Amino acid sequence: MAATRSSASAAAATSAEIVVEDMKRKRILSSKLYFDVPPNKVPVVYSPSYDISFMGIEKVHPFDSSKWGRICQFLVVEGFLDKNRLVEPLEASKDDLLVVHTEEYLKSLRSSLNVSLIIEVPPVAVFPNCILQMKVLKPFRSQVGGTILAGKLALERGWAINVGGGFHHCSSDKGGGFCAYADITLCVEFAFTRLGVSRVMIIDLDAHQGNGHEWDFANDGRVYIFDMYNRNIYPHDFEARRFIDQKVELQSGTTTEEYLERLNKELQVAQSAFDPELVIYNAGTDILDGDPLGRLKVSPQGVIIRDEKVFCFAQEKRVPLVMVTSGGYMKTSARVIADSISNLHNKHLIDLDGTLQ
Template sequence: MPHRTELYVDPPSACWPIVYSPDYNITFVGLEKLHPFDAGKWGKVINFLKEEKLIADDLIVQAREATDEDLLVVHTRRYLNKLKAGKLAVDRGWAINVGGGFHHCSSDKGGGFCAYADITLAIKFLFERVPGVSKATIIDLDAHQGNGHERDFMDDHRVYIMDAYNRYIYPGDGFAKRAIKRKVELEWGTEDTEYLQKVHTHVEGALNELKPDIIVYNAGTDILDGDPLGGLAISPQGIVKRDEVVFKAARSRRIPILMVTSGGYQKRTARIIADSILNLHNLGLIDKELATSGAGNPKVEQMIRDSAKDLCNLSLQ
């Protein structure tokens, strides 16, 4: 029996399936400026999207805090938030959590700026609570190996992991690599042409090998040329194209996709993420309407109808 949770209260259908909270942005008497990570990146992404008139405050899904009972699905009693996006992706066909992507954290330990195993928790929530979701594919395109979720799903055949990363940098977790079904190890300074060809080939290959019920896409921007921690040389246009490749592959197969933004350690990263989201919208790969990816799946369609009915009933009370 699934435990009671407030994380899955259905948002109004008028909201974009874009999840955000001002609490994502970290400040500590100015000391955050001394760290290479842009602690205000997520708020900047939202502001850029507002400036382009794509979204407004009342059209964003507000992230909710998880309770102790929620955390116990994966963790011991710790604080966590922004987990709503998994079911939202299934309902709408896609979702983007402007934060998240803590792929170095596993259920028993953190690492690499990652305190919480949000990818693991989102997938386990879906398996537990959403009818028709029994297989997941993680496409991890952050510059670093996603050893946290790899350790968590080491022996779980319901989860297929593709991971493309700089082979020479943190974490170099040989044990966790055993969980990767499709491993793409990149060289220092890999550039757009080679990178995009490999992403396209291996994303297509992964989804042809196993069609999942949900894709979790870890879209780190630390692949950007000049990133102090990534060691790759991908242009801003290359990042936008990469996200396009992944979403096209998901949408052409009618697979719901959840995107999290993960690493990215330059000030221009926020603008690039916003440009990528705008590009996905301009190409018709994301929109504000209720699920298109779930169309044709009776269980998903019924869930959408039930959610819409519940919202109507609430509005009449």
């Protein structure tokens, strides 16, 4: 009798999983986030709706919540980008988010207290939730749409940069660390279903451990996670570290020379460890010397070289690459990211003139 009950429970569980997967697939196939981008546009994704600014919130958290617009402004003013050639994404809908997130988690974002804990700005707990939905979560949802669209553009053009995104502390049922939605996980799931991709490598070089996508892809052999982070800082998620395929732990105070030497060695390991069809690169600039949260000592030029190395890695493997900008807690981050993107163009690793790769 016990065996019969066990078999029935297993069958019911399998049936429920099939229903969930079928619903996920239907949501992805019906999504409007993938759309055809004219060839005269370059695969740099940005919307003015990315930027967060209201009631001085941007002064309360160390994160530069207007850096995304300033990155594009630098590139446009200096002649590297024509603003009319930028790709503007659509905002992720509830159905899009439900591809990864649970209904319970999305409901939790209707609480201003919960949102304040996720973005680490306690004063916003007293704001009406409708304001936070419009002024904080809507910009995040726009950036999610940008990361997902960047996956499609990368497969078409060889590379794509979402000027925002990289919310790597958020998993399907939990947010944190200024990350309310799991854009990297969503990008991967959309690529699996709509782009025919079966193997993805996540290269996470933000100063913080990317515990969100690590939980989402725990023991998923289709996703190879290479995470190089400061082991001494947030989130201290030791359980999630078990799901990192290539774990590179740094100490606070790691210098530019040490960082780049270690990255060189680890990229060589990754070169032969996994054969991806898409690379998602989480390019946080909180590794910069002086960043109050990253606590590493990498120079601006070191960040530029780091990004160049990752793009060279993808080019050598002939694999499309999506870059997202992730963390960076100094006003100088926008300048460094813009300089890095212009360097990638100058080194012919990307083409900001609009020629298809």
